[in-house]
Every structure is written in C-alpha cells, then in structure tokens.
Amino acid sequence: MASVEKIERLLSLMNALLGAPRAISADELRGRVPGYPDEDASFKRAFERDKDELRDMGVPLLVETIAGSDPPLLGYRIRTQDYELRDPGLEPDELEALNLAAAATGLAGGAGQHALFKLGGSAPVASPQAEVPVDPDLVSAFAGVAERRVIRFRYHDTDREVHPYRLEFVRGRWYLNGFDRVRGDDRWFRMGRIQGAIELTDPAGAFERPEEAVPGLQLDPWALGGQSDAVTAEVWFDHEVAHSVRAEVPGSAIRADDADGLVVELTVTNRDGFRSWLLTYLDRAEVRAPQELRDDLVRWLREVIDGAPS
C-alpha cells in the first residue's frame, strides 16, 4: 500500500481511538476509518497490521471489553493520559544542549530525532564525534531499568532472571548491572555477550531499586562478573608490551617496572576472565604465582593442543 494512504489510515485510526470515552469495536472502526479493504479476511489482516504498527511506534493501545456488550465484545481505545508526553518543561537552552548532544553522539537519527521532535527540538544535522551503538536489546534493558520490569536472558549458557538497575557504556561497550534472581546476587553483564534476545516481562514496578547507589562498574576482566574466591596473582609481562598493560591495570598493582619487564599483582575473582585477558598477551606474559593459576592455564593450553585437528 502506498505510504500516503497508510499514513492517512493510521492517523484516522489514532484519531478515532485517542481520548474515546469507551472502547470501540473493530467493526465500528471499519466503518469510521477510511481506507480498509471491503473483504472480511483482508480487513482483519490489515487491522492486525495497523495495531502492530501503532504499538511499534509506542502508542499505548488499550484492549478491553466494551461496557454493556452482551455477549462480551472486545474493543480498543487510547487513553489520553497514557498517550501524551509528560512535559519535562525544558527551557530553550536545555533543549538546545540536548540537540547538540544528540548530534555529537550520532544519536540524532532515528529514535533520537523522533524524541527531539516531540520535545520541540530540531535535531541539527552534524557529523558525530563518536558513535554510541544502540540496539533493540539495549532498549529492552533500558525499559527494564526505567519501568522496573524484570528481564530474562541467557548468559554464559545459563538462563537469568534479573532486576535491572544500571546501564554503563565504557570503552565502547554496554554493560548491565542488576540483581540475578537465580544466583541471588548482584552482577555485571556485558550486553554483547547476552545470548539471543532480552525478554522484558510484565508488570512494571516489579522490584525496588537498591537504596544505596550501585557501585560503579569494575571493568577489569579478572574481576568483572567474578564468582570465585579471591586469589592474588603475580603476573610478569614483556617490557615491550608494558605500555598496554599499564593502561589496563591500576597503578597500585604494579610491583616492578623496568627493562626486565613489568610485574603486577592482581586480585582475581573471575578466573575465566583472567585467563582470557592474559592470553591476549600470548607468550609475552607469565603467571608466576600462585601455582593453581599456573596449573589452570597449562591445563587450558594442553586442551587446545589436544583438541586441534592433526
């Protein structure tokens, strides 16, 4: 269907439903909204598609039993208080600052532009200085945080049920903090490592946020999402890669730093993360202590050697 006719039909439909004092049946809408096909089955399909389009736009379409109908008949309406934007009361300079921020971060397209239009901004066209990636899972996670809804997803081969508290974007990646109901503990999750999609569950307001601020993200791979007993590891790095290591470890972890190499002491609570991080340095790094971490690494390397095709 041509775009113009579709817009016309959707707007008429919204106009009929918005602020309607009672729910309106599909049959009545068919008579009031121009542009629907005459044939019953085609009308049904078109009407279903329109409802989906409205919901995708964020229109709060309410489905309820029409008062006084017998037998009970379902109808539709949009309550004004659900539909209308709560005016944040932005001053002109605040709106301008938002416009510039959206343009600078590459968020002026798509959702960011629609949002600015609604707020009365203009979404200036500018080439962004940096890109913040936004995908559907992130939107679900944000909706979970904002509306306090439980989210479900699969992570490291385990199904999780999480009270989402906080999203953080650091060094090019999004992280989610929340209370993992299955494990009964607070956790950080790396969004890119969620397997499949995030499922957003009803109802809203399903949990209380913690009264104390969520502690900031500890990005260190040897600690992020940690779940094992803490162990102190002593690691040596080749002098040639010392610069990269210094950028990744806290200054207080450094024990020696000279031509013989860089030696650091780290508190490891995530052994998988520690191993994975260490292996990015190939043979330019060595765990010196404790023996159990050396053994872990040796076992892992042997597995790679044994598992290789001959």
Added chain:
Amino acid sequence: MRAPRITATGRLQRLLAILQWAAAQPDGAPVDALCERFHLRPAELVKELDLANMINADSPFYDEMPFEVFVEDDRVFVRLFSFRRPMRLTPAEGLALVAAADSLVDDDDPDGPLGRALAKLATVFGIEPGQSIDVDLDPDGGEAGRRLRQAVADDRQVSFVYWTYGRDAVARRVVDPWDLFNENATWYLAGWAHDAGAARNFRLDRMQDLAVEDTPRTQPAPEAVERSARSVDEAPQVVLDLAPWAWWVAEVHPVVSAEQIDDQRLRVTMAVAGASWLERLLLRLGPGATVVEIDDDLGGPDLAARAAARVLAVYQPAAGDPEAAR
C-alpha cells in the same frame, strides 16, 4: 545530509511534529523555518501539509477532522482539534536522549543547560541521572588525541612506538597524520606510514612515546581518507564453529557470514586482521571454537595448537615444542 528513506510510521511521527510545532507559533510558522527545522524542501513540506488536510476530510462528521491547515503569505497556520500534545517518549527514544546527554554532560557542572536537561528527562523516565545510566565516551581521544589533532593542523609528522597486534610486533613508526576517527569508541589515527609506504590506521591506545616532529608532512592527505579500521575484502578468512557461550564473537568482530547449524553451533566466516590476532582469539575461546576452514596465509589448521605450545613453553620449557620455545 538528507535522511535516507523514511518509513510510513516515521513520516507520520514527523508530520505530527510539524503540525504541533507550527500550531505553537502564535503568528503561524514561516515556510522556510519549517523546512529548515525538519530538513524538507518547500515542495515536500506542501505535500506533507496536503496529507494532513486529507485526514477524515470526507467524514460526514466535521468534528472528526483532527487538524485544519492553511498556508498564507508563506506562513503555515495550524489548528489542532486532536493530537494537541506530542506522544510520550518510547523507551528507545528515551534511551537515545539520555545516553546522548549523559555522554557529554560535565560532571563538574550539573547546573549547566545539559545537566539540567538530563535531570528533567530523568524525572520523566523515573530514573536517577548518573545512577541508572552512565555513558563514558572519551569525546576527543584524550591527551594523545589532542596532540595528534594539533599535528594534523600544523602539518607535521609524528612518530610513536606501536604494538601491531596482528603481527605481534613492536616498533617505532613515522607517520604523516591525516585524520582522527572513532569506531566502536576506539580512537584511530589515519595517515601515511613511512616504513610501509602505504596508508594505515593506528589505534591511539596502542601508541606510546608519541612525538610531534619538526619535519613537515610529505604525503598529503587524499581527498577521501579511508576512515574504517576494518577492510574485510582483502583479509584472509577463517570459518569457525562457535559454542553458544562464544556467540558474542559474531557480534563484536566483523563477520562475513554467520549461520546457525544447530542449538550448539554457530558457523561464522570471519575476515582476520593477522595470524596473531586469530591466535589470541582461538586461545581465549579454547574449546568454545573449532576451526572448520582456514586460509593457508594464516598458518593452517594447527595455528592455535602451535600458539598454545609457544605459550606453554613459557611455563614448561622442556615440555613445549622445542622449535616454538624462546
């Protein structure tokens, strides 16, 4: 830059925004102001306004017309009978705005315009500013970014010690700097690498001992600087089967194709920047990745095993492959 292609619902939302903004102007909205604001040509704007006038125009009930629009002396006058307020923000829109504002807000100046805007948005969404979402963008690439930008502006050569991850080599590089760009929140310098005699991209976080030289640039920037850190076309390829917990690999690295074979396996074809890069990935993934096919350029199917033997030699000098031991 014009928006590439707008969907029907996107156009509907834009139309409502046009009408609501025009209706709010006490003396009508000048046509050119509307065009500029919504990035439309005058003819396109007229088409949108005609569309608005068509809604329910044939309805037997006058009161079902949601808007009345007319243009006089290059001004647009709109009366709204319905849709008086914009629609609430969707989570996607809220996220886009809050993330943009949070990434640039100056933590030391919460009372600046952006800080105040963020606080007001947070109230609308029922979140805590800085508590529920935090975006750290590093908007200019730090100290190195500022010095490199200055070198570009001053037309000067730069040099730095660089760790080439793909080849696992560390060396001092001399570069004619052309441009800085950001991809996936990592800053890169694009320029002419004198030792390679070719254009190259360098990650700022892998540079050390950066020096701005007195020598002027010799290689002028081409008209279009290649601003992508990834050139997938010519790179050698590998085909991997990934276990579910390793599927993230397909999302954070450029893949040529990905196909789910069954519940347990995702088969990905990836372009590889260098053999050493692939060695690291395979060592980190361990049993989570199986090599299905690999270009000979990358070292063949036992690439990971040989790399593992090399690292193992650090721990057990006698047990490792004697040729790979240092």
